[in-house]
Amino acid sequence: MIPLDMSPSLYTLYMSRNLFKPSFGTYPHLLVGRDQLLDEFEDAFDGILDPAGLTVLLSGQRGMGKTVLLDSYRRAAESAGWLVITESSSAGLLERLTRDHLPRLLRDHSDEPRTRLESASGTVGPLGGGVSWTERYPAESTLRSQITELTDALRPSGRGLVITIDEVQAADIEDLRKVGEIIQYGRREERLLAFMGAGLSTPIEELLDHPGATFLRRAEHYPVGRVSRADVRAALAGTIADSGREIDVQALDLAADAVDGYPFMLQLVGYHSLKAHKATGPITTDEVNAGIAAARRRLGRHVHTPALRPLSSVDRTYLLAMAQDDGPSRTGKIAERMDVTAQYAGEYRRRLIRDGIIESAGHGKVRFTIPYTADHLREHAAHDALEGLAGEGG
Numbered sequence: 001m002i003p004l005d006m007s008p009s010l011y012t013l014y015m016s017r018n019l020f021k022p023s024f025g026t027y028p029h030l031l032v033g034r035d036q037l038l039d040e041f042e043d044a045f046d047g048i049l050d051p052a053g054l055t056v057l058l059s060g061q062r063g064m065g066k067t068v069l070l071d072s073y074r075r076a077a078e079s080a081g082w083l084v085i086t087e088s089s090s091a092g093l094l095e096r097l098t099r100d101h102l103p104r105l106l107r108d109h110s111d112e113p114r115t116r117l118e119s120a121s122g123t124v125g126p127l128g129g130g131v132s133w134t135e136r137y138p139a140e141s142t143l144r145s146q147i148t149e150l151t152d153a154l155r156p157s158g159r160g161l162v163i164t165i166d167e168v169q170a171a172d173i174e175d176l177r178k179v180g181e182i183i184q185y186g187r188r189e190e191r192l193l194a195f196m197g198a199g200l201s202t203p204i205e206e207l208l209d210h211p212g213a214t215f216l217r218r219a220e221h222y223p224v225g226r227v228s229r230a231d232v233r234a235a236l237a238g239t240i241a242d243s244g245r246e247i248d249v250q251a252l253d254l255a256a257d258a259v260d261g262y263p264f265m266l267q268l269v270g271y272h273s274l275k276a277h278k279a280t281g282p283i284t285t286d287e288v289n290a291g292i293a294a295a296r297r298r299l300g301r302h303v304h305t306p307a308l309r310p311l312s313s314v315d316r317t318y319l320l321a322m323a324q325d326d327g328p329s330r331t332g333k334i335a336e337r338m339d340v341t342a343q344y345a346g347e348y349r350r351r352l353i354r355d356g357i358i359e360s361a362g363h364g365k366v367r368f369t370i371p372y373t374a375d376h377l378r379e380h381a382a383h384d385a386l387e388g389l390a391g392e393g394g
């Protein structure tokens, strides 16, 4: 029952929900634009196993939805009865696998004598000879024997083990090499063992060149990019309806344009447009405009600023030269604006593409990968210039 003394604004909150989730790593109310990938994930665990679907690498810019897709992979695996270990690349990954995750799963799913398994976790002390399992074997062979044992135990029921690792670009390369080796052994021995990693585009590209990451080069590699306008519209309209609200057609178009195919922005624009909606009746264009403004402020803070911070000043000059255009920029024009040769500009273009900041937009053209990068650069350039002037004056 609704309390009688509720204020009108509290009442509005009470009656309506906001199902948009503008935070990283949060599974969206409606996941759109990834149907093909989701199908492949389901196929990966469906009966006759195609080994290709069992070692997967996702790469993309911030906020494109990599972590959400890792979660979809986990869900697909779990609904086929597989066990899943979900990890991130923070320090101590190998220890967490060998002392926490695997002993726990082995306890629940293997018939091996308890003492041995528990000493593998490091919780129970010495095993024959006064040396514990983890002390006697280095982490790598512990990892291999634990995985062997677990996948052997699961095999009769047709189930396997999945390890997902987020932010792989931040992994200790030695840890990653060890995990990779075990995945490769697993592949050779035809074990039901799957791996999915996800990380940011550029560092992933660099990681793939590293000798310790051979197994990742063999992984099925999916770039995770923008989603179509139709998908954006469907997700906006559907989430708004499920939140108990309606939206004008023009307002919906406005919101879809502002999202520009970028999943994080979809959640931001949706969330802040609902938040701006105070009155009864459908959400209006004014309210969506207010939502877009709020969304853009957060996008700047959470995405543009961190993405642009590591760039050199020449990189920035290149981007500022691009930011003069409203749509895609001609590479020749950029070189002209920078007053450099096309070849010199070309090197920066290649790096910025590899860094995932810009992308090719057809022959001789480039554009920014994340919406509003140009606006952000322009605003900040203006701000910096003003600060510079103020500095000269004072």
Ligand SMILES: Nc1ncnc2c1ncn2[C@@H]1O[C@H](COP(=O)(O)OP(=O)(O)OP(=O)(O)O)[C@@H](O)[C@H]1O
Pocket: 021, 022, 023, 024, 025, 026, 027, 028, 029, 030, 031, 032, 033, 034, 060, 061, 062, 063, 064, 065, 066, 067, 068, 069, 199, 200, 227, 235, 263, 264, 265, 266, 267
């Ligand atoms: N396909 C999608 N449809 C709708 N919303 C999505 C989709 N993918 C991601 N989102 C939303 O976008 C936001 C960012 O997703 P996620 O955290 O998975 O991005 P990410 O690529 O892992 O970013 P980062 O590189 O910063 O970790 C979340 O709010 C999520 O709910």
Ligand SMILES: [Mg+2]
Pocket: 024, 025, 066, 067, 068, 166
């Ligand atoms: Mg993520």
